[in-house]
Amino acid sequence: MAHKRRKREKKGPQSAPHPVTRSVASFLTRPQTVSAPVPPPQMESQEDSWLGPESQPNLLTPSQRSTGDESALLDKFKTMLQQKLATTAASITADISKQIQDLGHRTDVLEQKVDDITTVLDAHEQDIVDLQAQLRETMDKIEDSDNRSRRNNLRIRGLPETVTDLQAAVNDIFNALVPNLPKERLECDRIHRALRPLREGDPPRDIILRLHYHQTQVAILQASRQKNTLEHDGHQFQIYTDLAPITLQKRKILAPITKVLQHHRIRYRWLFPVKLAFSYNGQQHQLNSVQTGLDLLAHLGIMETQSGDPITPITKVLQHH
Numbered sequence: 001m002a003h004k005r006r007k008r009e010k011k012g013p014q015s016a017p018h019p020v021t022r023s024v025a026s027f028l029t030r031p032q033t034v035s036a037p038v039p040p041p042q043m044e045s046q047e048d049s050w051l052g053p054e055s056q057p058n059l060l061t062p063s064q065r066s067t068g069d070e071s072a073l074l075d076k077f078k079t080m081l082q083q084k085l086a087t088t089a090a091s092i093t094a095d096i097s098k099q100i101q102d103l104g105h106r107t108d109v110l111e112q113k114v115d116d117i118t119t120v121l122d123a124h125e126q127d128i129v130d131l132q133a134q135l136r137e138t139m140d141k142i143e144d145s146d147n148r149s150r151r152n153n154l155r156i157r158g159l160p161e162t163v164t165d166l167q168a169a170v171n172d173i174f175n176a177l178v179p180n181l182p183k184e185r186l187e188c189d190r191i192h193r194a195l196r197p198l199r200e201g202d203p204p205r206d207i208i209l210r211l212h213y214h215q216t217q218v219a220i221l222q223a224s225r226q227k228n229t230l231e232h233d234g235h236q237f238q239i240y241t242d243l244a245p246i247t248l249q250k251r252k253i254l255a256p257i258t259k260v261l262q263h264h265r266i267r268y269r270w271l272f273p274v275k276l277a278f279s280y281n282g283q284q285h286q287l288n289s290v291q292t293g294l295d296l297l298a299h300l301g302i303m304e305t306q307s308g309d310p311i312t313p314i315t316k317v318l319q320h321h
Contacts, residue, residue: 156207156237158235159207166209167191177223187212188212192207194206250274256290260302261278276288
């Protein structure tokens with residue numbers, strides 16, 4: 001009996017740590033993220049049943065070990081997440097700050113360019129105004145020079161194309177208008193028809209002539225204005241000054257005013273550059289636009305006929321405006 005007890009005492013301490021070693025190894029080697037099932041504790045054999053509770057290893061239960069591991073993992077995950085979030089937030093903040101800084105710089109550059117462009121445009125606008133004024137002045141001078149080169153010219157309108165001997169026809173007309181002028185004062189430098197193609201159905205072309213003496217041209221115009229009608233070989237005609245095309249175009253704009261003056265038998269004359277002058281009730285009046293003429297005629301009370309009906313040309317102008 002004593003031999004068997006010594007044999008159990010020698011065998012017991014060597015076999016007891018085996019389950020403890022296996023449990024610790026399984027705890028250390030199992031994955032931390034997933035709790036592995038813990039094998040049930042082995043039943044005590046008869047050989048180690050004699051060990052008391054104080055000699056057994058102090059091991060945690062599976063539920064306690066699982067709860068502790070999960071808490072540690074959560075704390076570690078929170079720490080890592082906070083670090084990642086802090087790093088990401090810092091990176092995003094730095095990137096946004098850089099973009100805002102770049103946008104601010106680009107905005108400053110654009111504002112500076114806009115200011116420069118505005119300054120240049122303002123200068124260009126003033127230059128355009130000055131150039132337009134210079135252009136108008138230049139055009140007026142060209143128009144005046146063109147009209148001065150025509151100051152000795154006359155236009156005879158209404159003589160048919162069948163009149164081929166223009167010099168003889170003009171001499172007859174001038175002798176009838178200014179019989180007191182000597183023949184040498186009626187000298188013409190040149191005479192011809194208007195240089196435009198003659199088409200069937202068109203009115204006869206004007207006769208354009210240049211007198212050698214300007215005083216003769218003035219005398220012929222004055223004599224023609226004193227006559228109600230001018231006639232040569234049974235054909236009525238009119239005599240006009242030869243003007244630049246741009247001047248004629250400007251005068252056409254004032255045609256409604258001249259028609260009213262003609263209707264009331266009010267004599268008028270043209271002034272440079274484009275002014276209409278006439279005398280009414282002993283007072284001289286001048287105008288240079290249709291609106292000014294309408295206001296003036298309304299003020300003078302000559303816009304209406306004796307019956308009180310508006311004159312047709314003025315009515316059209318008023319309706320147009």
